[in-house]
Amino acid sequence: MLRTTLTRITPLLLVVALFSLFSCSSDDAIDNLSETFFVRHENADMPAYVHGNATEKTFLIVLNGGPGGFGLTYRTETFIETIEEKYAVVYFDQRGSGVSQGKYLEKEVTVDLMAEDVLALAKVIKEKYGDDSKLVLMGHSWGGTLGTATLLKGQEEFIGWIDVDGAHDPKGMYLEYITNHAKIANEQIVLDNSVDYWETVLQLVDNVSPTYNEDNFFDLNREAFTAEEQLAEDDIINEENWEDEIGVNYNVFMALWNSGQILKILTNNGLWEDISYTDRLSEITVPSLIITGKHDLIVPTKFAQEAFDNIGSEDKELLIFERSGHNPMASEKELFAAEILEFIGKIK
Incomplete structure (x- = not known):
């Protein structure tokens, strides 16, 4: 697989926001952003929801799980009251997820293409908020697959990587x-x-x-x-609490349709049979935080240890949440948010 530079990503277009119109003027309330824009790339229009404090121009880009999850699923009260207070968070509806739209051939939808979508998002953020914007990439579950692929194509766009119960080796x-x-x-x-x-x-x-x-x-x-x-x-792990989730305001029927379709498309295109980035993890050299639940059965903990052992960064850390399964952000929420803040604060 050859590395693809960002210059291959064309065209990009900022589109009217879903909930409000905005400009790039100096009057923007960057300490309390609440903006939505679409990224257009390769026949897909994908919404990015930006919330939080951008005074330091530090943006945490969240790649949801799935394939087919919703970007705003992660915007819980805990995220709002902790991470968004300090940094801006970009909740992204990936190609074929949430309320993203487009008209493209199913055979064209690959992990590589979706990684290029994320790099397109990174470019839009820097064009809108400034080239000096600092981007941290976080992927959960399938988002760990997509995030790994993104870094292998353009890790120079990011100052750090947070891999949360991520699946860098779907084939395995x-x-x-x-x-x-x-x-x-x-x-x-x-x-x-x-x-x-x-x-x-x-x-x-x-x-x-x-x-x-x-x-x-x-x-x-x-x-x-x-x-x-x-x-x-059986009280081996904490119950997951997503009840304080306030961000999911989607067209539910569209989002659920998208979810089923993108999972089917990627499965048909060999996601679980052919895709593995284990042998390329050494190419990732940005500071990396790897998080897993000790009792994760959905993406077993073996993969987190494997990522830590093989990733090429000299600045890396593995955290195992003792009372969590696959979703530590929902089972040990306060600890999870504190670790995210500590990591970003260290690398920004």
């Missing part, structure tokens, strides 16, 4: 699901926790193909979510 997830599901099930059975349930997990593992099978992959993925709910019920 199938076999790791089999191994990790069995490991966790056996551990919980030994502890006499919900034995009947965990025995059904072992039965599932015993009945899946030892080589990649799409139906089996999604069976294992769905079971990972159910298993984390069981861990929370």
Whole structure:
């Protein structure tokens, strides 16, 4: 895979905001931004919602999970009251996600193209707020796949990388699901926790193909979510609390349609069979914070350790949240926000 420079990204266009019109004048209230613009790139129009304090011109770009999640899912009261108080946060609806729109061929939708979308967003931010803007990239789950691909194409645009339960190796997830599901099930059975349930997990593992099978992959993925709910019920991890989420104000039908479609498209284009960036992690040299929940079954903790061991940055840190599964921003919210602020404060 050849590195693609930002000069290949054309054309870009700022479009009318969803909720208000804005200009780039010096009168902008940069200490309390609340702006929405669209990035147009390769036949897609993708909204970016910018909220928070931009007085230091430091922007945290959030890449949601999925594929097919919503950018504003992460804009909870905790984010607003902590991270946005200090820095501006850019919640981005990726191609085929949220209320993004476009007309393009399904076969053209690749991780590489979506990484170029993120670099287009970075360029727009710098054109709007100034070339001296400092960008920190954060990807959660599938956002870790997309973020890794983005850095491999243009890490010079960013001052830091935050990988939250990220999947830099989608191709490796199938076999790791089999191994990790069995490991966790056996551990919980030994502890006499919900034995009947965990025995059904072992039965599932015993009945899946030892080589990649799409139906089996999604069976294992769905079971990972159910298993984390069981861990929370047994008080192994904290229950996730998304109740203070106030940012999701989407056209729900459009967002859900997009979600199903982009997942299908990327799956058909080989996301879970062909994509792995493990061998290229050494090329990433920006300061990096890697976060994982100790009991993550959706993107097992092995991948966080692997990212830490292989990433090329001399300034890197691995944090394991003891009471979390896949979503530490919802299960250990205050700690999560504090670690994000500490990292950005150190590198900006």
